[in-house]
Structure formats: structure tokens, C-alpha cells
Amino acid sequence: MGTTGILRAICLIGSIALTACGGGGGGYSSSSSSSSSSSSSSSSSGGQAPIPFVNASVHDPSVIKVGAEYYVFGSHLAAAKTTDLMNWTLVADGVTNTNPLFTNVLTELQDTFTWSQVNDLWAPDVVKLGDGKFYFYYDSCRGDAPLSALGVAVATSVTGPYTNKQIILRSGMAGLSDDGVTNYDAQVHPNVVDPQTFFDHNGNLWMIYGSYSGGIFILAMDETTGLPEPGQGYGRHLLGGNHARIEGAYVLYNAQTGFYYLFTSFGGLAANGGYNIRVARSQAPDGPYFDAAGTNMDAVRGNPAVIFDDTRIAPYAQKLVGNYQFALATGETGTAVGYVSPGHNSAYFDAASGQYFLFFHTRFPGRGEIHEIRVHELFFNSDGWPVLAPLRYVPLTLAIPTQVADVTNADTAGAYKYVDHGKDISATIKNSQAIQLTAAGAVSGAVTGSWQHRGNNLVDLTIGGTLYNGVLSRQWNPNANRFVVTFSAQSTAGVSIWGVRTGD
Numbered sequence: 001m002g003t004t005g006i007l008r009a010i011c012l013i014g015s016i017a018l019t020a021c022g023g024g025g026g027g028y029s030s031s032s033s034s035s036s037s038s039s040s041s042s043s044s045s046g047g048q049a050p051i052p053f054v055n056a057s058v059h060d061p062s063v064i065k066v067g068a069e070y071y072v073f074g075s076h077l078a079a080a081k082t083t084d085l086m087n088w089t090l091v092a093d094g095v096t097n098t099n100p101l102f103t104n105v106l107t108e109l110q111d112t113f114t115w116s117q118v119n120d121l122w123a124p125d126v127v128k129l130g131d132g133k134f135y136f137y138y139d140s141c142r143g144d145a146p147l148s149a150l151g152v153a154v155a156t157s158v159t160g161p162y163t164n165k166q167i168i169l170r171s172g173m174a175g176l177s178d179d180g181v182t183n184y185d186a187q188v189h190p191n192v193v194d195p196q197t198f199f200d201h202n203g204n205l206w207m208i209y210g211s212y213s214g215g216i217f218i219l220a221m222d223e224t225t226g227l228p229e230p231g232q233g234y235g236r237h238l239l240g241g242n243h244a245r246i247e248g249a250y251v252l253y254n255a256q257t258g259f260y261y262l263f264t265s266f267g268g269l270a271a272n273g274g275y276n277i278r279v280a281r282s283q284a285p286d287g288p289y290f291d292a293a294g295t296n297m298d299a300v301r302g303n304p305a306v307i308f309d310d311t312r313i314a315p316y317a318q319k320l321v322g323n324y325q326f327a328l329a330t331g332e333t334g335t336a337v338g339y340v341s342p343g344h345n346s347a348y349f350d351a352a353s354g355q356y357f358l359f360f361h362t363r364f365p366g367r368g369e370i371h372e373i374r375v376h377e378l379f380f381n382s383d384g385w386p387v388l389a390p391l392r393y394v395p396l397t398l399a400i401p402t403q404v405a406d407v408t409n410a411d412t413a414g415a416y417k418y419v420d421h422g423k424d425i426s427a428t429i430k431n432s433q434a435i436q437l438t439a440a441g442a443v444s445g446a447v448t449g450s451w452q453h454r455g456n457n458l459v460d461l462t463i464g465g466t467l468y469n470g471v472l473s474r475q476w477n478p479n480a481n482r483f484v485v486t487f488s489a490q491s492t493a494g495v496s497i498w499g500v501r502t503g504d
Contacts, residue, residue, distance in 0.1 A: 036372070048400040050481055053392075055372040056080040056088035060123035060248065060344040062196065063359045064134075066158045072346070072359060072373060073136070075122045077101055079159070085357065085375045085393050091159060095120050101136070101160040102153070108164045109138065115149040115170055116140035123248065123344060126158065127197045129205075135226045136162045137195040137207070146191030146213045147172030152226055168192075168228060171213070178234060187242050187304060189214040190234055196250045196346070197221060200260070200285040208238070208262075211247035215240025215301065216264065218286045237298060238287045239264065239280070244302035244313050245425070248344035251285065252356070257384040262289045262297070263320075263358075265343035266313060267425040271363045274310070274425040275341035276322035278494070279386055291317045292385060292492045310425040318494040320358075320388045324419045324430040325365050329502035332479035337391065338365045338429065339374070347378065356380075358388060365429055379471035379488065382458050387471050387488040390419070390498040394476035399483045407472035407485055409453040413439040414485070416499035418446060420463075423495050435499070459487055466491050475500070 036055045058080050061072035071091070073079045077099050079091040092101045102108050106119060113119050118140060125137045134155050141148040150169045153162035169178050169192040177184035178192075190210035197207045205221040207228065219228045219235035228235070239262070240246040248265040259281040267274035280289040280297045289297040293316075300316045303309035325338025345360035356378035361371045377389040396405055417432040433446030443449040449463040457472045470489025477484045477500060485501040 048481055051394055051398060051476060051478070052087075054087040054089070056090050057361075057370070057372050058090075059361050059371060060194070061346060061359045061361060061373050062123065062125045062250075063346040063348050063357075064126045064128070064158065065348065065350075066128075070348070071126070071158055073124050073126050074361070075124075077105065077121050077124075080373065084395075088373060101162055103161045103163075108153070108162075109140070109151070112138070112140045112149045112151055112167060115167070116147055117142045123194045125196045128158075129223055129226055131224075132156075134158050134162075135197070136160070137168075137197055139193040139195060139209075141191065141193050142172070145172050146186055146193075146211075148192045150192040150195055150209065154226070165226070169209075169234070186213045190217045192234075194248055194344075197226075198251050198253075198285075199223075201253055201255065204285070206251070206285050208249045208251055210240065210249065212243050212245060213241075215244065215246065216249045216262075220286070236286055238262065238289055239297040239300055240302070240313075242302035242304045243308060244300070245308055245310060246300075246313060250346050252347040252349065253285075254349070254356075254380065254384075257380060259283060259384060260285050260289075261347075261386060262287075263345050263347060264317070265345070266317070266319075267310060267341070267343075268308075269341055269343060271340050271369055272427040273341050274323065274427050275343035276421075276425065277320045277343055277345050277358075277360060277388075278317035279320060280317050281385070291494055292383070292490075293494070314423055314425045316494070318385055318490060318496070319421055319423055320386065320490075320496055322421045322424075322430065323426075323428060324421065324432070324498075326390075326417045326419065326432045326479075326500060328479055329415075329417060329434075332477075332502075334479050336365075336479060337477075340364055340367075340427075340429065342374070356386070357393065377473065377475075379457075379473065381469040381471055381490060382454065382460075383469050385469070385490055387490050387496065389473055389475050390486045390488055390500050391475035391477060394483075396474055396483065398476075399474070403474055403483055405457070405474065407457050407474065410439075411485055412451070412453055412459065412472060412487075413437050415502045416487075417502055419498045420447075421496045421498070423493065432500075434502075437499075459489065461487070461489050461497065463497065466493070466495075468495075468497055470497075 058074035058078045060074045078093040080088045136153045139150040151167040153164045155162040171192040191213040195209040205223040208218045210216040216239040217235045250263045282289040303312045340363040342362035418435040435445035451461045461468045468489035487499040
């Protein structure tokens with residue numbers, strides 16, 4: 001979904017139904033898909049040399065790995081690549097005829113732009129099919145209505161140039177909708193944006209898509225043609241509707257747990273929109289998907305009488321990350337780590353290393369609408385739910401001196417910066433607080449309770465009578481210039497808590 005040059009959620013409120021495209025909150029970007037360099041602050045006592053990063057701004061990053069390189073494709077025909085998940089190179093940007101992803105995109109996708117009434121593209125997805133070719137699923141939306149077209153283009157190289165194959169779906173029409181049965185209704189029919197195409201564990205191809213308006217839908221796809229199987233219309237509804245601010249769907253399968261995980265972003269993408277990443281799961285690729293409390297996501301919809309009523313949807317799904325900022329602890333320097341409106345993620349399982357990663361864009365405290373790509377490692381707790389590492393990914397192999405991934409019971413006890421992400425959808429930044437995990441198994445400081453090491457880097461924390469199942473890991477703290485013990489844990493109610501070890 002877009003952030004440059006158009007307002008993504010102008011609401012048509014009044015005598016006609018609201019028909020906004022996703023990503024509401026009135027967000028503009030003050031930057032497009034630029035790159036910037038950053039490094040850790042000056043070393044604190046016991047720290048190692050700073051680790052540099054090269055950042056890039058690609059909104060709504062969707063990942064595909066080709067050879068040794070990870071590529072992300074995003075809104076406004078932006079793309080970037082990396083080999084180490086830390087240093088990014090911009091590959092393309094801007095819906096212009098000079099963009100290398102298409103030979104002449106304004107001509108190639110003219111029918112799409114004619115339908116959407118804008119020369120812009122939102123969140124795409126790229127997948128490699130059995131013919132060895134790359135299929136680029138694109139979408140364009142007017143921005144003040146779900147007047148959108150979703151189609152597919154094909155290339156022999158992941159970086160193109162792509163040749164348009166056809167439009168697959170349209171939305172926002174007056175009259176008979178693409179389901180061929182009923183007139184288009186923005187409260188129940190999807191805005192055809194934000195596609196993700198994936199294979200299930202049996203090798204069947206699916207496409208999940210949708211946004212504000214009627215919610216998130218899924219279609220069975222023909223893995224030979226890259227097109228939907230006939231006779232499905234818009235497909236099966238999974239989540240959202242009545243203009244609920246839910247979008248950016250992405251599905252990842254975990255063979256060890258046997259679940260498909262449906263990631264979505266709740267709220268609005270702008271710095272004041274409260275964007276946050278949530279997850280539900282299912283044993284089937286096309287649902288139904290449930291949260292840990294057992295809620296069927298199909299029933300999670302907006303209030304038909306209230307525009308963008310976030311209170312109706314906030315209690316549901318497992319919230320992985322929202323607005324937060326870690327305070328600088330004694331001895332730490334530099335800009336304190338924190339995110340604002342992190343969202344629209346993709347996810348990847350690296351079979352060679354056994355690691356899971358979450359790719360997303362985020363804004364930052366005090367930096368307005370400037371956004372960059374971030375990659376965090378994703379772990380699974382004892383209940384089979386994903387929890388997100390509290391700090392951006394840096395491989396432990398860069399640790400000096402060498403450190404092991406195993407975090408023992410003795411390693412865990414100590415002082416931490418603690419963040420409770422809550423379950424709200426708001427612009428409020430959750431600031432960290434100081435807590436202590438004592439060697440005797442108590443939690444003290446800003447919150448109180450107990451903790452228990454369960455082996456294999458699993459940890460249980462009971463805070464205020466609520467049990468959080470979590471995972472311990474060692475992550476790079478750029479404010480201390482060293483790898484530190486962290487925990488990320490989650491409750492059945494879908495609240496995530498994080499801890500970053502400070503001091504000794």
C-alpha cells in the first residue's frame with residue numbers, strides 16, 4: 001500500500017458508504033524508498049566495535065529469496081535486496097517509465113491505472129512458479145475508495161523486466177461485482193489489494209489478499225497459470241469487514257507445529273495510526289483462523305454503524321509488536337531503539353539455518369513519516385505461537401567474543417528493560433520500564449511476579465497473575481554495542497511482553 005503522493009484513507013463519509021483502500025489514518029510519507037546508513041553508538045564498557053547497517057525505505061515489503069539474495073518488493077514499485085538482512089541495496093523505486101522492473105510500466109499496466117484512476121501501485125508480491133518464471137502480483141487503488149485492480153505480470157528474472165499477463169480482480173465498481181452474483185458492497189466485498197501468493201505443505205497454490213472494506217479473502221490458484229481457479233468469485237472470507245482497519249495479510253507455514261500463521265496489520269499506517277502486527281493460526285491454508293483465545297477470525301469485523309471503530313477489533317488476534325521505545329540504561333548511548341506503527345510484514349523460513357524471520361516497515365519516535373525496512377528473528381513458544389525478537393536481526397556469529405545461542409537459567413537472571421505491548425490500537429508509545437529477574441525466580445521492579453526457565457531457551461513469566469509463554473535469545477543491542485540476553489513472551493489474551501538485559 002502506498003505512502004508517497006496520495007492519501008491512503010480519505011473517507012467518503014455521508015450519504016454514501018465508506019470505501020477507503022487500506023492503510024488508513026491519513027498517512028503521507030515524507031520520504032520515498034531511499035537508503036541510509038547507520039551504525040551503533042560508541043562502545044559502552046564491555047562492548048565490541050559498532051556493527052554498521054545500510055537501511056532502505058520500501059513500504060509494505062514482501063520477501064522472496066533467490067540464490068543467496070533476499071529481495072523485498074513494496075509499494076510505488078520499490079524493491080531492495082540484501083544478502084545479510086542488515087545491509088540493503090535499492091533495486092527500483094517509483095511508478096515511472098524508467099523503473100527497471102517494467103520496460104514501460106505506464107503503458108504496460110495502462111488498463112490497471114485506467115480502472116483505479118491513479119498512476120500508482122501498492123503492495124505487490126513475487127513468487128516463483130513451477131515453470132521457473134517469476135510472477136509479480138501487482139495492485140493499484142485510487143486511495144479514497146476501493147476502486148482497485150489486481151493483476152499479474154511475468155518475468156524470467158526476479159528483477160524483471162515484467163510483462164503484464166492480465167488483470168485478475170477488480171473492486172469498487174457500481175453494479176455487479178467480480179463475484180458475478182451481487183452488486184459490489186464495500187462493507188462485505190474486498191478491496192482487491194495487498195496480495196500474497198503461497199504454496200501450502202501439499203504443494204497447492206493460494207492467494208490471500210484484501211484490506212479495509214470487506215476484509216481479507218483467499219483464493220485457490222492454478223500453479224500452472226498463476227491465475228485463480230475458476231468459479232470462486234472473490235474467494236473465501238477469513239477476517240475483517242465493515243471497514244475494519246485490518247490489512248497486509250501474509251501466511252507462513254511451520255512444519256514443526258503443523259499450523260499456518262496468518263499475519264495482518266491492525267490500525268492505520270501513519271505515525272499517528274497505531275499500526276501493529278498480529279497473528280492468528282489454522283491447520284488449513286484457507287482457514288478458519290483462530291487466535292489463542294479460540295476466536296474465529298471470520299467473526300472479527302468492524303462496527304457497521306461506526307467508521308473505523310478500532311475498539312471492535314482490538315481484543316482479537318495475537319499482537320506481536322506495536323509502538324514502543326526502550327529507554328537508555330546506564331552506560332548506553334545513541335538514539336534509543338523504538339518503533340512507531342510497525343506493520344505490513346512478510347515472513348520467511350530459512351530451511352538451511354532453521355530460522356524464521358519477519359520483514360516489515362516501521363516509522364520511528366520523533367521522525368514523522370520516514371520509514372525503513374526492519375528484519376527481526378521470529379521464534380515459537382511452548383504453545384506454538386510466534387514471538388518476535390525485541391531487537392533487529394544481527395547474526396550471533398558476529399559476536400566478539402564468541403557467544404552461544406543457548407541461554408541458561410543462570411544467564412537469564414538480571415536487570416532488564418521491559419515493554420508491555422498491550423492490546424490497544426493507538427499512537428501511544430509504550431516506554432520501557434526497569435525490572436529484575438532474580439536468581440530465586442521472582443520478578444521485581446515496575447512489575448512483579450515470577451519466572452521459570454523451561455530449557456531449550458523457553459521461559460515462562462507470570463506477571464500480575466497472567467502467564468506469558470516466551471523464548472530467550474541473544475540479540476544485538478546497538479545502544480550497548482554488545483549481544484545481550486532478551487526474552488519475548490505472549491499471553492493467551494494476545495499480549496506480548498519484551499525484555500532486554502542491561503548491566504551485568
